[in-house]
Amino acid sequence: MKAYQIETILSSNRKQKPVTEQLEFGTIFTDHMFIMDYSVERGWHDPRIIPYQPISLDPAAMVFHYGQTVFEGLKAYLSKDGEVFLFRPDRNFSRMNQSNARLCIPPIDEELAVEALKQLVKIDQDWIPKAEGTSLYIRPFIISTAPHLGVAPSESYQFIIILSPVGSYYKEGIHPVKISVEQNYVRAVAGGTGEAKTGGNYANGLKAQEEAAKLGYSQVLWLDGRENKYIEEVGSMNVFFKINGEIVTPALNGSILQGITRDSIIQLLKHWNIPVIERRISVEEIYQSYREGLLEEAFGTGTAAVISPIGEFLWKGEKLVVNSGEVGQLTRELYDTLTGIQNGTKEDPFGWRVQLR
Amino acid sequence: MKAYQIETILSSNRKQKPVTEQLEFGTIFTDHMFIMDYSVERGWHDPRIIPYQPISLDPAAMVFHYGQTVFEGLKAYLSKDGEVFLFRPDRNFSRMNQSNARLCIPPIDEELAVEALKQLVKIDQDWIPKAEGTSLYIRPFIISTAPHLGVAPSESYQFIIILSPVGSYYKEGIHPVKISVEQNYVRAVAGGTGEAKTGGNYANGLKAQEEAAKLGYSQVLWLDGRENKYIEEVGSMNVFFKINGEIVTPALNGSILQGITRDSIIQLLKHWNIPVIERRISVEEIYQSYREGLLEEAFGTGTAAVISPIGEFLWKGEKLVVNSGEVGQLTRELYDTLTGIQNGTKEDPFGWRVQLR
Numbered sequence: 001m002k003a004y005q006i007e008t009i010l011s012s013n014r015k016q017k018p019v020t021e022q023l024e025f026g027t028i029f030t031d032h033m034f035i036m037d038y039s040v041e042r043g044w045h046d047p048r049i050i051p052y053q054p055i056s057l058d059p060a061a062m063v064f065h066y067g068q069t070v071f072e073g074l075k076a077y078l079s080k081d082g083e084v085f086l087f088r089p090d091r092n093f094s095r096m097n098q099s100n101a102r103l104c105i106p107p108i109d110e111e112l113a114v115e116a117l118k119q120l121v122k123i124d125q126d127w128i129p130k131a132e133g134t135s136l137y138i139r140p141f142i143i144s145t146a147p148h149l150g151v152a153p154s155e156s157y158q159f160i161i162i163l164s165p166v167g168s169y170y171k172e173g174i175h176p177v178k179i180s181v182e183q184n185y186v187r188a189v190a191g192g193t194g195e196a197k198t199g200g201n202y203a204n205g206l207k208a209q210e211e212a213a214k215l216g217y218s219q220v221l222w223l224d225g226r227e228n229k230y231i232e233e234v235g236s237m238n239v240f241f242k243i244n245g246e247i248v249t250p251a252l253n254g255s256i257l258q259g260i261t262r263d264s265i266i267q268l269l270k271h272w273n274i275p276v277i278e279r280r281i282s283v284e285e286i287y288q289s290y291r292e293g294l295l296e297e298a299f300g301t302g303t304a305a306v307i308s309p310i311g312e313f314l315w316k317g318e319k320l321v322v323n324s325g326e327v328g329q330l331t332r333e334l335y336d337t338l339t340g341i342q343n344g345t346k347e348d349p350f351g352w353r354v355q356l357r
Numbered sequence: 358m359k360a361y362q363i364e365t366i367l368s369s370n371r372k373q374k375p376v377t378e379q380l381e382f383g384t385i386f387t388d389h390m391f392i393m394d395y396s397v398e399r400g401w402h403d404p405r406i407i408p409y410q411p412i413s414l415d416p417a418a419m420v421f422h423y424g425q426t427v428f429e430g431l432k433a434y435l436s437k438d439g440e441v442f443l444f445r446p447d448r449n450f451s452r453m454n455q456s457n458a459r460l461c462i463p464p465i466d467e468e469l470a471v472e473a474l475k476q477l478v479k480i481d482q483d484w485i486p487k488a489e490g491t492s493l494y495i496r497p498f499i500i501s502t503a504p505h506l507g508v509a510p511s512e513s514y515q516f517i518i519i520l521s522p523v524g525s526y527y528k529e530g531i532h533p534v535k536i537s538v539e540q541n542y543v544r545a546v547a548g549g550t551g552e553a554k555t556g557g558n559y560a561n562g563l564k565a566q567e568e569a570a571k572l573g574y575s576q577v578l579w580l581d582g583r584e585n586k587y588i589e590e591v592g593s594m595n596v597f598f599k600i601n602g603e604i605v606t607p608a609l610n611g612s613i614l615q616g617i618t619r620d621s622i623i624q625l626l627k628h629w630n631i632p633v634i635e636r637r638i639s640v641e642e643i644y645q646s647y648r649e650g651l652l653e654e655a656f657g658t659g660t661a662a663v664i665s666p667i668g669e670f671l672w673k674g675e676k677l678v679v680n681s682g683e684v685g686q687l688t689r690e691l692y693d694t695l696t697g698i699q700n701g702t703k704e705d706p707f708g709w710r711v712q713l714r
Binding site: 024025026027029033052053054055056057058059060061063064065066067068069071102103104137139141143147148149150151152153160162164184185186187188189190191192193198199200201202203204205206207209210225226227228235236 | 562582
């Protein structure tokens with residue numbers, strides 16, 4: 001392990017911490033942030049922890065015009081014994097570098113990023129809420145800052161990490177959501193940026209989400225961009241189905257995000273000797289399974305909700321109710337186990353949990 | 358015409374103007390900018406012209422994370438008699454509102470935007486360079502500013518216009534570029550954001566452009582995302598072909614940008630009674646035309662270059678040289694006529710030119 005020099009300037013003006021019961025997602029931020037600059041001449045330089053503060057950019061900064069950005073999302077948890085745990089943070093920075101490669105952003109030093117994250121969380125660890133289901137959401141991101149309107153990769157960047165205490169995703173216990181199968185809009189296509197965690201993918205999805213919400217559905221099920229037949233993701237999560245005792249999830253194909261929760265669920269299922277298959281899945285197949293009474297459970301996976309049970313799909317005007325609209329047994333076991341590994345109440349046979357010391 | 362109240366605060370610290378011969382594209386900005394805010398409570402409000410200055414945003418501002426942005430590009434020209442002309446500015450703000458609708462950004466008042474643009478250009482009109490081929494590039498853009506990490510439309514925005522004096526796109530006269538037909542990457546797909554002028558489309562295209570540049574090609578020819586067969590755009594321009602005396606260009610299909618230069622070229626050709634057809638065009642058809650000696654000319658159209666003649670296509674390892682790599686006669690006539698209409702040296706039968714008074 002290399003020793004990294006990260007300068008730290010502590011805030012002299014600490015903010016008041018929020019009431020845990022009132023916490024929403026991503027609206028309150030802690031006292032400090034990590035920041036590091038990139039220039040062509042110096043590469044990534046000046047890693048530092050500073051008081052949380054506004055970013056000041058020239059109006060011509062490329063991030064405002066050409067969307068050359070990437071981001072990540074992960075969480076820190078406080079155990080009942082006061083330990084602080086991160087969940088697989090190395091995977092986030094490795095994925096960030098994959099996103100960087102697609103977006104022509106210079107790669108970061110992944111070890112430095114993990115180290116910076118640990119130091120930052122340590123400084124602001126009093127911000128991690130204690131109640132069950134709460135956590136400290138961590139948002140690393142890179143923006144292109146060169147004040148230049150030519151369409152070309154930026155010559156300067158900032159890599160920033162901010163922290164936000166978040167409430168339980170399920171305030172009244174884990175419950176299923178209703179999902180509309182998207183027929184008009186497309187999230188990503190082979191050859192595009194679907195596999196990268198970049199802003200444009202999320203801006204693209206807003207319209208479909210808005211239209212689904214009008215019909216009373218909380219997210220959309222995205223189909224592939226070439227044939228509009230094969231299932232890709234649900235909202236901004238990966239998706240799993242339990243069909244006749246077997247778990248299936250869309251295989252990574254270049255336009256699907258390589259979810260870290262997705263990977264953890266697959267490993268957990270294999271550990272339990274439950275059959276799990278990554279393959280191409282058509283929406284027609286899901287419909288047939290449903291008609292034959294074989295569609296037993298469905299859920300999304302992602303950092304924010306961890307597991308999001310799906311109680312209904314709307315497809316071509318027909319409502320496909322899954323497991324009587326209740327949380328499936330396996331879905332609940334996966335949720336309980338994975339959140340238990342994350343917050344330290346359950347054994348971690350995979351070595352995913354990283355304790356802050 | 359409504360009367361708009363646009364507050365103006367003039368800069369007391371004017372910058373030195375650049376030497377025209379050293380002008381590049383989009384690196385130098387004038388003394389002032391236009392800015393207007395949006396909030397859910399007040400709608401778009403406080404339109405104002407202020408000294409050019411940095412934008413200060415919370416690190417959680419949505420533009421840094423989810424790419425909810427739109428932009429436009431147009432130019433102001435100085436005639437030999439000292440008149441200042443804009444080119445079809447109403448079309449840019451009408452297209453901006455189409456982009457806004459796709460990106461879930463609240464619409465702007467198009468008349469106010471044109472009026473604000475006129476007032477801003479008037480204040481900074483001494484920045485418009487005089488030499489032939491030079492102009493003042495105008496960049497209106499909207500960014501999402503709410504400090505909120507939830508994936509949903511922002512609750513606040515800024516609409517900004519900045520101005521940049523730009524040199525002639527063709528420093529040594531109009532000349533053809535070499536284009537590589539893109540086989541791996543896809544710019545846009547039906548159901549995506551291809552028709553909107555939003556950052557993600559441009560971030561997406563950087564990688565393909567970088568790889569084409571390594572092979573000595575300045576831009577790529579984008580094919581459709583569904584079948585990878587049909588021609589969509591070239592780099593960040595629309596594309597036209599002259600085949601056996603007839604002009605063809607890809608029909609607008611939802612994933613192609615509705616170029617204002619594209620529209621002007623089509624109207625100009627119709628005005629000249631030259632056959633011009635908007636339809637689906639496969640790259641195979643272009644290849645066959647080339648083999649039969651019928652591919653006479655090819656060019657891209659966009660605000661920056663106006664017309665960009667294409668001298669060669671690289672497709673599956675084969676070099677398709679167009680018109681011996683020279684600028685075609687019709688391409689040159691279109692360039693001379695359209696730039697003449699824009700800068701006031703030629704008659705404008707369409708009423709496209711808008712004089713600043």
